[in-house]
Structure formats: structure tokens, C-alpha cells
Amino acid sequence: MSTPAAAPPVCVLGLGLIGGSVLRAATATGRRAWGYNRSAHAVEAAVADGFDASTDLAATLARAEDARALVVLAVPVPAVDSILAAIAEHAPNVALTDVVSVKGRIADAVAAHGLSARFVGGHPMAGTAESGWEAGSADLFRDAVWVVTVDDGTDPDVWQHVARLALDCGSVVVPAESREHDSAVARISHLPHILAEALALSGAGGGDLALGLAAGSFRDGTRVAATAPGLVDAMCEGNATALLEALDEAIDVLQAAREQLADGSTGDLTRSGHDARTRYEQRQRHPITGIVPGDDNWIELLRAAGRQGGVWK
Amino acid sequence: MSTPAAAPPVCVLGLGLIGGSVLRAATATGRRAWGYNRSAHAVEAAVADGFDASTDLAATLARAEDARALVVLAVPVPAVDSILAAIAEHAPNVALTDVVSVKGRIADAVAAHGLSARFVGGHPMAGTAESGWEAGSADLFRDAVWVVTVDDGTDPDVWQHVARLALDCGSVVVPAESREHDSAVARISHLPHILAEALALSGAGGGDLALGLAAGSFRDGTRVAATAPGLVDAMCEGNATALLEALDEAIDVLQAAREQLADGSTGDLTRSGHDARTRYEQRQRHPITGIVPGDDNWIELLRAAGRQGGVWK
Structure with missing residues (x-):
């Protein structure tokens, strides 16, 4: 697909499992990439492994602003606000993305710091049971799905920078509006935990x-x-609004099944549930074609393509 | 454990997956064993495979009565009543068991035909996605759990005959009262389907x-x-009473979790759910010792042992 002229350098804030893997994967593509982490331990480990990392947030951000880098927010949720404040102060013009799971809440925080114009959210659906710099890998995102948000007012150039980073990391890109993403992961990732x-x-x-x-x-x-x-708890509580909706819907389904079983049959539930599982098993990804970010209606078109199972390649 | 003097011959009514596997497994132990099936197809296939089988129910049952056989009821639920009527007519004195899943309902049907005195229910927890004679195997029950019921008034000799058949088929025997069995399988086998x-x-x-x-x-x-x-549907509807109870309990748990999530935390649910899964992972079978069927209180003692995870060997 069409891409901007040059892939910008990448500045990763937070070098845990996900951020550390983004730094490794971006470096592996030959881009300039560097990282920041609050604790010295991860920075020392990253430097020992040959990566460019620092515990100095202001200097790291100043460098990103100078280089017109793409900044990747990869800190835990409780640290997001203070990091956004530092970005607003030291690097107000960078392109900005995040890899912090729930998207509506992050978009709200970004807006509160006046950084929405150059922000596009992201969510690589990858992980391991381990955490920390040591658990990361340049291959963590290979063949994973990486959601890249398309909200009202999204900048098409930033969107393409973020999508290109995800593709460079080996993922397939699914475009989605932030709230739709949160609703989807409530259904397929958070509700399964509650039911289990x-x-x-x-x-x-x-x-x-x-x-x-x-x-x-x-x-x-x-x-x-x-x-x-x-x-x-962190997953579910971080996506409480969407999860409450999915949970209420599931409780309604179970109540209806309960009434039908009391009347003698579970047939409605089992037939519709079987159809739903079949639809899941037969789902297919198809490449999104013919949509150019920045063209008329590109935001609506990309969202619609994502809703239909399309991926950006 | 103690066993009666001689293992009786085995007469299997219904030669589908489960019944056909019981006929094979019983024959493999060297016992005399024969079977009945309504449709000629399964009988012809069984005979072609070298087994003793017939489509003549009255003759099959008369033979069982003469030989003081253990009769194994292995027909689909809709056929249970007519088969029990034939047993009451042609073989009223045989020892009788079944392999038809839900136990309370079968015990009620057996009682309605006046056959309770020589009946002990059974439920081998084994199966495959296939059905019919051809899908069966002498090894189907190897290392499976085979529930053998201990209800009020259970005959200790019949109980031991049934338990011995299950052991001869390679299973471990879990003693349980019929209603407790039905409640347990509602929780661990039928509710999982509804939630899925x-x-x-x-x-x-x-x-x-x-x-x-x-x-x-x-x-x-x-x-x-x-x-x-x-x-x-057949599983759930056949165990509707117990499943409704389990489902209502699960809906209550989800409602409480919903309220707690709305108040900000899923902590109560996730901690108790994690403990429950850990208990499942760490469950262990221990052999039941020191209980002799027929001795004082043996029924209560066996039920209590089964409740605590004991198996009869």
C-alpha cells in the first residue's frame, strides 16, 4: 500500500515486554531507534544487549522532537499521565502512538494533554506469560494482529507511520475505531476470563x-x-465500560437459555452458539485495497473494512 | 477390595458406542458376554466381528435370567422405558445396571418398573465424537472414571458386580448417590457447554x-x-433439574461480578476463581479402603468417600 516517503526513527517509552520488543523489532529493520525506561535495570540490560537506551526522559524526548521520531508509549497504565505531560512539554510535535491495550481511555488521556492531533493508538495482540525487558523479543509481533486506531480527526500521515511500524514488526494491521476496539476485546478477551x-x-x-x-x-x-x-483485574477494570456491556449481554443470553431449558429445550441457544463458533472457525483475513489515507472518507472506509475482517498490508 | 465369589456373565442391551464397547471389553476379560440390538445392522456387524449378538430381545433376556447375568442397559434415553418393561417381563431377577448418563431419571424409571431392588446405576465418563457399533473399542473405558451409584437400599452384591465390571473394563470407580452425580455432571460437563x-x-x-x-x-x-x-440438547435437557440449579448459581456469580466491576473491581471473582481452578489442577484420586459393601453404614460411608475424591479399586 502507499506509504509516506521515509520511515521515521522510533523512540520507545517503557522497555518492558512490549516496549522492549518494539525497540528490538524496530532496530532490526535498520531504523534508528532508542528507548527510555524509568528504572535503571531495564536500561542497563538493554544497553548491555547493544541497544540505545536511557533513564533520562527529558533528554530522550528532546531527541525525539529534534529527529521527528515516532514516539511509542509503552508504559503501564498508571504511568501514562505523567509521561504524556512530559511529551507535551518536551516533544509536542512528534507523531505519537501507544501499545497500552484499551484504546478509549488512552485516547482520552492523550486529548487531555492536547496531543490528539498527532496521536494514533495501537494494540499489538501479542504477549507471553513473562514480563520485563528480558522477556522481550524482536519476533514477538510476528504474525500477530496489531490494531491501529482510526478515530475522527486521525492524521493520515501519522496513521501510515504507525501502520508501517506494525508491519515492519511482522504484524498484520487491523484498523478500528478506539471504542469499537475496546468493545471487541471485551467480547473476545475479557469476557472469556470472567466466564472461566x-x-x-x-x-x-x-x-x-x-x-x-x-x-x-x-x-x-x-x-x-x-x-x-x-x-x-487490570485487564477487566481497565476496560470496565465495554466489559460491563458484554457481561450484561451474556447474562441476558444465559437468562433466556435458563427460561428455555425450564420450558424443556436448549435448542435456540445451542443452534445459535454452534453457528457463532462456526463463524469463528471460518473467519478469514482479506487484504484491504483501494483505500488511501487522507482521501475523502478514508476514516469511515478504513473502519468499515476493519469491521468486515480486512487487514492493512 | 472384596469381591463376590464369581463374576457373572454380562448381557448388554444396546450395541452403540458405549454398549458395543462394554460387550467388547467384557468379552476381552474372558467372561461370557452377549448383546442385543434393535436394528439388525449393529447385530450383523457385531457377529461379523466375532461377538455373540441378537435382535431378539425376549430370547436375549430369557438367557440372561437363566444365567443370572448382569444386564447392562445401554440404549438411548427414549428407548429406556420399553426395555425396562421387557426386563420386568422376561428377566425380573437379574442384576441390572445402566450406562445412560443422567442417573436420577434412570433410577426413577427403574423404580416405576419395580426393578429397583437389583439395580445399581452406572456412568462411564468416556466417549468419542463417533457413534454406533463400529466406533466402539474394548479400550474405550481404560483409565476412565466410571461412576457407580450408591442410593438408599442399594444391594451390596449387585453393587460389587457392577463395580467389578467397571474395573474389568479398565476404569476407576467413583461411588456417588444418583442425585449428587447429576448435580456434579451439571457443573463440570453441562454448564461448560452452556457457557461456551x-x-x-x-x-x-x-x-x-x-x-x-x-x-x-x-x-x-x-x-x-x-x-x-x-x-x-440431549445432555442438557436430560439433566434439566440439576443444570437449572447450576446455571442459576452461575448467573448469580456473574451478576455479583457485574456489580463489583461497576464498583471498580473484579478482585473477589478473580481470586476465588483462581483458587477454584487451582483446586481442580491439584485434585487427586485416593483409593477407598476399609469399607465393605453390606457392612453397617456402607452406603453412607461409600458416598462420603466418593465426595472426598475417593475411588474404588
Whole structure:
């Protein structure tokens, strides 16, 4: 697809699993790339591994502003506000993206700091059970889906810089409006955790007899209940608005199934559920073609393409 | 453990996947074993495979009565009543068990035909996606859990005959009261299907965007929604009373989680759900010792042992 003339250097703020992997992957493409981390440990480890990293946020940002870098926000949610304040002070003109999961909340924070004009959100759907610089890898994003947001007023040049970084990291790019992204991940990533916890509780409520009879359906249905509770809380609480909606919808479905079972049949639920799973199994990615960022209606067109399962290549 | 003097011959009624596998497994232990099936196809296939099988129900049952056989009821639920009527007519004194999943309903049907005194229910927790005689195997029950019921008034000799058949088939035996069995399988086998259907619907409700972002948690949480709807309906509707209870409990758990999330935290749910999954992962079977069927209180003692994760060996 069309790309801007030159890929800008990349400045990564936060060198944990995701940020550290972005720094490695961007460097591996031959771009100039450097990073910042608050704690010296990750910076020392990154430097020891041959990367360009610093604990000096102001200097790191000044360098990004001079170089017209693409700045990648990769800090934990609680640190986002103070980092945005520093960007507004030291690098107000850079192109800005993030890799901090829930998108509506980050877009709001970016707007509160007056940085929306040059911001495009991102969410690489990749990770491991480990965390920290040491857990990262230049290949973490290979063949992953990387959502790049298209909100009202999105700058087409920044959008292409962000999409190109994601592609350079080996991902496929799915365009989505921020709130639609949050609603989608509530359905397919956060609700599964809530249902798994509830199922695990139901099984344990039946004591050792029930747990001893459990086989594949229970094992698979509760697998993610083994995730550390704090991680699940952070995901769910960070996307509370969208998750509440998905959860209410699921409770309604279960209530309706309950009434139908009391009347004698689960047929409506099982047929529609089977169709839904089949649709999931048969989903396909198709390349988005013929849309040029900046052309008339490009924002609406990209969102519509993403809704239909299109990917930007 | 103690066993009666001689293992009786085995007469299997219904030669589908489960019944056909029982006939094979019983024959493999060197016992006399024969079977009945309504349709000639399965009987011809069984005979061609070297087994003793017939389409004549009355003659099959008269032979069982003469030989004091253990009769294994392995027909689909809709056929249970007519088969029980034939047993009451032609073989009223045989020891009787079944392999038809939900136990309370079968026990009620057996009682309605006046056959409770020599009946002990069974549920081998084994199966494959296939059905019919051809899908069966003498090894289907190897290392599976086979629930053998201990209800009020259970005959200790029949109980031991049934338990021994299950052990001879390679299973471990879990003793449980019929209603407790039904409640347990509602929690660990039927509720997982209902929740998987609901999760699949939630994902599909987010369209191709959501389905395209789905990863491991959604894949595993919806796996059993791929099961043929008719099979899920038969399981769920056959155990409606217990499943309604488990489903109401799960809806209550989700409602409480919803309120807590609206108040800002999923911490209660995630901690208790994580504990429940850990308990499942760490469950262990221990052999039941020191209980002799027929001794004082043996029924209560066996039930209690089963509740605590004990298996009869």
C-alpha cells in the first residue's frame, strides 16, 4: 500500500515486554531507534544487549522532537499521565502512538494533554506469560494482529507511520475505531476470563466429586482462570465500560437459555452458539485495497473494512 | 477390595458406542458376554466381528435370567422405558445396571418398573465424537472414571458386580448417590457447554472485527460450542433439574461480578476463581479402603468417600 516517503526513527517509552520488543523489532529493520525506561535495570540490560537506551526522559524526548521520531508509549497504565505531560512539554510535535491495550481511555488521556492531533493508538495482540525487558523479543509481533486506531480527526500521515511500524514488526494491521476496539476485546478477551472464573467456581462448588469427574469441557473452559488474578483485574477494570456491556449481554443470553431449558429445550441457544463458533472457525483475513489515507472518507472506509475482517498490508 | 465369589456373565442391551464397547471389553476379560440390538445392522456387524449378538430381545433376556447375568442397559434415553418393561417381563431377577448418563431419571424409571431392588446405576465418563457399533473399542473405558451409584437400599452384591465390571473394563470407580452425580455432571460437563455457547454468541455479536482479534482465551472457551447442537440438547435437557440449579448459581456469580466491576473491581471473582481452578489442577484420586459393601453404614460411608475424591479399586 502507499506509504509516506521515509520511515521515521522510533523512540520507545517503557522497555518492558512490549516496549522492549518494539525497540528490538524496530532496530532490526535498520531504523534508528532508542528507548527510555524509568528504572535503571531495564536500561542497563538493554544497553548491555547493544541497544540505545536511557533513564533520562527529558533528554530522550528532546531527541525525539529534534529527529521527528515516532514516539511509542509503552508504559503501564498508571504511568501514562505523567509521561504524556512530559511529551507535551518536551516533544509536542512528534507523531505519537501507544501499545497500552484499551484504546478509549488512552485516547482520552492523550486529548487531555492536547496531543490528539498527532496521536494514533495501537494494540499489538501479542504477549507471553513473562514480563520485563528480558522477556522481550524482536519476533514477538510476528504474525500477530496489531490494531491501529482510526478515530475522527486521525492524521493520515501519522496513521501510515504507525501502520508501517506494525508491519515492519511482522504484524498484520487491523484498523478500528478506539471504542469499537475496546468493545471487541471485551467480547473476545475479557469476557472469556470472567466466564472461566465463574465456571471454575461452579465446579469447585460441587466439591472433590465434581472436580474428579471433570474432563475436557471443564478443563478448557476454565484454563484462563489459572491466570494471576491481578493481571485479569487490570485487564477487566481497565476496560470496565465495554466489559460491563458484554457481561450484561451474556447474562441476558444465559437468562433466556435458563427460561428455555425450564420450558424443556436448549435448542435456540445451542443452534445459535454452534453457528457463532462456526463463524469463528471460518473467519478469514482479506487484504484491504483501494483505500488511501487522507482521501475523502478514508476514516469511515478504513473502519468499515476493519469491521468486515480486512487487514492493512 | 472384596469381591463376590464369581463374576457373572454380562448381557448388554444396546450395541452403540458405549454398549458395543462394554460387550467388547467384557468379552476381552474372558467372561461370557452377549448383546442385543434393535436394528439388525449393529447385530450383523457385531457377529461379523466375532461377538455373540441378537435382535431378539425376549430370547436375549430369557438367557440372561437363566444365567443370572448382569444386564447392562445401554440404549438411548427414549428407548429406556420399553426395555425396562421387557426386563420386568422376561428377566425380573437379574442384576441390572445402566450406562445412560443422567442417573436420577434412570433410577426413577427403574423404580416405576419395580426393578429397583437389583439395580445399581452406572456412568462411564468416556466417549468419542463417533457413534454406533463400529466406533466402539474394548479400550474405550481404560483409565476412565466410571461412576457407580450408591442410593438408599442399594444391594451390596449387585453393587460389587457392577463395580467389578467397571474395573474389568479398565476404569476407576467413583461411588456417588444418583442425585449428587447429576448435580456434579451439571457443573463440570453441562454448564461448560452452556457457557461456551454464550461466549461464542458474544464474540460473533462483535462481528468479524471481534472474531478476527480472538486468540487463545476465546478459542478454548468456545471449543465445545462446536459440538452438534442435538447432542448438547440431549445432555442438557436430560439433566434439566440439576443444570437449572447450576446455571442459576452461575448467573448469580456473574451478576455479583457485574456489580463489583461497576464498583471498580473484579478482585473477589478473580481470586476465588483462581483458587477454584487451582483446586481442580491439584485434585487427586485416593483409593477407598476399609469399607465393605453390606457392612453397617456402607452406603453412607461409600458416598462420603466418593465426595472426598475417593475411588474404588
